[in-house]
Amino acid sequence: MALTPRLRKLALTTHVTSSVGWLGAVIAFLALSIAGLTSQDPQTIRGAYLVMELTGWFVLVPLSLASLATGLVCSLSSAWGLFRHYWVLFKLVINLVATIVLLLYMQTLEHLGDVAAATTMSSGGLGGLRDPSPALHAAAALLLLLVATTLAIYKPRGMTRYGQRTQHRQRTLLLP
Amino acid sequence: MTDQPSSPEREDRADRGPTAGPPRWVKVSGIITLILVVLLLIVLLAGGNHGPGRHQSSRGHGGSLPSVAIAAHNWG
Numbered sequence: 210m211a212l213t214p215r216l217r218k219l220a221l222t223t224h225v226t227s228s229v230g231w232l233g234a235v236i237a238f239l240a241l242s243i244a245g246l247t248s249q250d251p252q253t254i255r256g257a258y259l260v261m262e263l264t265g266w267f268v269l270v271p272l273s274l275a276s277l278a279t280g281l282v283c284s285l286s287s288a289w290g291l292f293r294h295y296w297v298l299f300k301l302v303i304n305l306v307a308t309i310v311l312l313l314y315m316q317t318l319e320h321l322g323d324v325a326a327a328t329t330m331s332s333g334g335l336g337g338l339r340d341p342s343p344a345l346h347a348a349a350a351l352l353l354l355l356v357a358t359t360l361a362i363y364k365p366r367g368m369t370r371y372g373q374r375t376q377h378r379q380r381t382l383l384l385p
Numbered sequence: 386m387t388d389q390p391s392s393p394e395r396e397d398r399a400d401r402g403p404t405a406g407p408p409r410w411v412k413v414s415g416i417i418t419l420i421l422v423v424l425l426l427i428v429l430l431a432g433g434n435h436g437p438g439r440h441q442s443s444r445g446h447g448g449s450l451p452s453v454a455i456a457a458h459n460w461g
Binding site: 289293365 | 393405407408410411414
């Protein structure tokens with residue numbers, strides 16, 4: 210995929226922005242999930258689950274999809290390619306897994322948000338709403354996104370077999 | 386940091402031969418990922434009742450109410 214340098218920079222800027230924004234949103238989500246899990250205040254617990262649902266639909270999902278889409282554009286329009294280097298491949302897998310799990314997990318978040326919105330509970334009835342799964346999912350997502358960010362910055366060496374074959378073919382074509 | 390490749394061209398020079406195997410960091414990462422996936426599967430299979438459908442049984446399909454909804458109803 211050929212892009213002009215200006216468009217390539219725009220795609221890269223969007224990719225970095227959405228990816229780092231996704232990471233920051235996951236950290237905020239983790240804080241909310243811990244507040245929902247540990248707070249003694251019923252309003253704080255209800256508010257945490259309501260905001261988590263909104264954050265999921267209006268921040269996490271759009272940023273994850275934007276990161277995935279712009280990542281594909283950036284890799285396919287550059288010499289790095291999508292399947293040529295292990296670090297790009299690892300980032301693709303991380304992004305895909307994190308996005309799919311997020312989209313599947315939104316059903317659970319939606320349900321927790323519905324329960325929090327529909328009920329006026331005293332502190333005694335909040336035990337059922339205290340679910341550790343949002344915190345566990347957010348912690349796992351944070352770990353994955355930190356690995357992806359590290360890979361993007363360090364770009365560790367290593368070409369896949371496909372990348373090596375492509376490189377070999379290109380060198381053969383260049384020879385007189 | 387100085388010996389890290391910053392472009393594909395620089396990395397091309399770093400790779401030796403057209404059939405070099407995966408570098409050590411790929412092998413180590415692969416093993417760690419495999420262990421984590423197996424552990425996750427064990428936890429999921431042992432714990433059961435996980436996944437996006439676990440809260441869905443009572444949503445408009447006449448299923449039994451989950452403990453959260455029952456608690457909400459009782460204390461509401």
